[in-house]
Amino acid sequence: VSIDTKNVLTGGIGSSNIGGTFGPEMKLAGISNIVITGKAENLVYISIDDDKIDIRDATHIKKKKISETETIIKKEIGNDFQMMSIGPAGENLVRSACIIINNARAAARCGIGAVMGSKNLKAVAVRGRGNIEIANPKRFEKIVRECNEKLENTDAFKLLRKYGIYFNEKPWIEGPQTPYRNFSGDIPTDEEEEKITREEFFKYRVGRKKCCNACPIECWSTYSWKENGKMVTIDQLQYNSIHNFGYKLGIFDPKLILKAHALLNDLGLDEDNICGSVGWALECYEKKLLTQEDTEGITLEWGDSKTLFELFRKIAYREGFGDLLAEGCKRASEKVGRGTEECCIHVKGQELFETLWLSPAWSLGTVISPRGGTHTRGAIMVEAVKGSVSKKQSEKLFGIPDIGEMTAYKDKEKLVFFMEKFESVLDCLGVCFFVHGIHRKGMLIPKDLSNLLSAATGSDISPSNLLRIGERTTNLEKSFNVLHTNWNRKDDYPPKRFVDHPLSGEFRIDLNKWSSMLDNYYDLHGWDKKTGWPKRENLEKLDLKEVIDKLEKYRKLPREKEKIKK
Template sequence: MYGYKGKILRVNLKEKTTKVEELDLEKARKYIGGRGLSSKILSEEIDPKVDPLSPENKLILTTGPLTGTPTPTGGRYMAVTKSPLTGAVACSNSGGHWGAELKFAGYDAIIVEDKADSPVYINIEDDRVEIRDASHLWGKVVSETTKILEEECAEKVKVLTIGPAGENLSKIASIMNDVDRAAGRSGVGAVMGSKNLKAIAVKGSSKVDVYDPDKLKEVFSKCMKKIKENGVTGEGLPTYGTAVLVNIINENGIFPTNNFQTAYFEKADDISGETLAEKYLVKREACYRCPIGCGRYCKVDDIEGGGPEYETVWAFGADCGVSDLEAIIKANFWCNEMGLDTISAGATIATAMELYEKGYIKDDELDGIPLKFGNAEAIIEWTKKMGRAEGFGAKLAEGAYRLADMYGAPELSMTVKKLELPAYDPRGVQGHGLQYATANRGGCHVRGYLISPEILGLPEKLDRFSLEGKAQWVKIFQDLTAVIDSLGLCLFTSFALNAEDYSQLFNAVCGTEYTAETILEAGERIWNIEKIFNLKAGIDSSQDKLPKRLLEEPIPEGPSKGWVHKLEDLLPKYYEVRGWDENGVPTEDRLKELKIITG
């Protein structure tokens, strides 16, 4: 089989059984793989109404057909499950080397079912799969767990694990791999924790076969040239990492500050990619087969590790009013060790800071570490306590929406579908705001990165305040992103590559016959099955919204001063271009056209 390995590993933790099943190739090609195929499998195998932290939920760790191949950035895997944070379908994506290793071991995906009676980890060496006791790992941070497994498993084993946050069922817990790469969003780490599954160690020895190696060589050269010559993927990201965005986003006045109370941060340059490179960068890091290498490795005092990324710098920085980059690097380090999503963790602390300053949270809850905007110590200490669910940290571990709701002020959480919004104020980027409101996993930037045309001018420059054509742009970006994720490639390639490039890579590796048009249709198919899952889970269009603040309170200062988000004007058009009815429900006709249903 080409691209795909043709095997899915099913592990039942209750029964302690493992089974290898054949991949349904036709279905795989229709839904591409990874995010698409696994969302389809999840939809078929669980009731969308299940409690996400119950044994009935399943966790699918899945690769794309290009994962483990020589395609540029072909090393991604995804965690697909029902999210305990949002109740919606979750697909959290990560790089590093673990995903490729799973393919080398012979599997396209692992489906984890039920719940172990006590902590376990799964050890995979090609076709030898064991469920092992993990009581000695429980409670340990990510780097320590990884180190122990590297010693007790096969040589050069790749380790995926949760930290204490996932064990404690924090709704913002991540799944970590290769120590510092994260499948961060939607609380996928808590699903692993709820199953008493601490880690999965993988070692493989096979290759991924390619359908047409000569054709792949040709398409590969073309794509590599584009990636190298593109200013973003060839220079900006390699030199400065993702934090290169800090200044451009701030200069546009869309850098959310103090929990989105404003959108311009006076001290942005103190926490920028430029400052990071100048003062703290030890080395660059690249994921499997990545020609970009945006990963950072930084050191401050006795702390060193991967990151921080742009989103992290924002969440613990501007969103918390903190301009101390050393403190941000430390908070990032503790997120990685505890297995916490850095966006959600920082944004939740920012929400807590507003709740504190407005008198909802009192000092007697806070162990002497006040949650004031600008308090650098607070972001470090509360991150550690969040990971361990200590004291008030247990409330933070629930995420921003539930925290604000506990104090009767849910409107102070800057969330969509309970997922904390990332680092772009939608009031100054109208298309990007529409994408926040409609993304199937909630308030997310990497389901359709409209920042690219609205701010960066790629592939073409759009007026960021205009509503014209934005619904169509959002749809195309969402569909194309579903393709890239499902193939097992990194979204950052899309600064340089287009739908045609992706279809050619897919065809060369797998022998498929996709075109730019039909691969986008596959992306749309994936988007629609995710949507249907959400509707069945009870998440309807009433949740396609933005926080009240962003719709009603104009940005008070800076280059985007005076703007609110005009969601009401954009949403009907979006439903229309998707071929959905006015309630945001996919029509039968559209589902037939997309071959999701027959007849």
């Protein structure tokens, strides 16, 4: 499912995608899109049972956690409904609130759970008993089989299927990058590292779980152990959790990391954002920029899971110091002042999960993402993995013979330009981030997707047409941001932390090289280099006439600005 709203952290576009079973169930109910406008008078949930749609009272589940919400609603309308819901965080308009599907999958970032909360909408439940019509079923089935065979032969598939998301032996993302203690630039000790290896987590892994509809990978895992005479069972571990709770906040214990992940899901809090805010508070407290007067008597220490778990709860319910953190670290630091702004690591108001010292394409892709700092559009992981993309594929997809070293800047904007088109297409089609070929050799590429789409719809869609759709999406989102925010070129630079605090005292972003890379990136789009905004010509080429009219009306077309000045 792809969900789009206004971004409550940045003021620009907000978008998020989730796997699980809700999307396919919607299709079986004959629904492709749900548009929710306005606000209910009291808390409600929507039940969609094929073509029967009810808006039902939800005041009896006010402020309930996700697990209770799902249980109560399913008891009322049927166990076979698929659900998306918000927890107390969404109802309390916490800016890091997310939407949860299947008790475990988060539509994360951008505070979209708060948008749902602002509409007094607690949940949407759907049950479909229809069929999904395919224009050319035989051809479609054949291509699905071919894609599955192709995937099954890749190393990435084998790793994901065997180990789930924790497919590396150690958690660093493809290189020595770590947000250790709120992006301090230091790296964890060997002792800390050893505590959160895959082997340590897998002591509690009891099996793989069927999760996203028809996916041959099945990357979800279930973890379970006995504690105080009771079994604790937790579905799914996000790779991000190890970085967020482990490296960023200092919790080096697999069971506590799993519990933190489950707690935030149940509260309906997005862990990437919230760990950014809590990391900010921990660093500020350590540097004495925040005191117990600010925290209302709470002592903040790295890795103190008991206090941090209670703080997560306080954020979700906006209690005491939690109310300040519920605003996100940018707003919180602006309110507190006293130099705390330096400790908030964000891009355009959205806290970073990503580390940006190395891998310029990954970093640029993260910084220019239309929804604020995130790696799911434009960023590319394989840059740091030698040999993960063949020279032939690199030339064909990116127009460069080699994706290069993770410290090199040359031509890296080409990777970003390609990836943002491709990942926009994945989001439009509802294809999982993990199965595309640019992250790992041999997985799905644009041609596979255009073949699937052509067979499903009966229209012939070439790979280049598909990528054009991705480019239109990027321009549409970018134009939305131009209209709704004051962002310009200066907002496409990384946080100072990645320049002033080198990783291991060695790696930092080179701002001169970044500027040239940004110029080249704008050139690829045909955007204005001074403002970073789309120009009339490039929007015309993409047939975005309505967008031109809107930008023109609000004097947000770069050329119009020049004319006005003259």
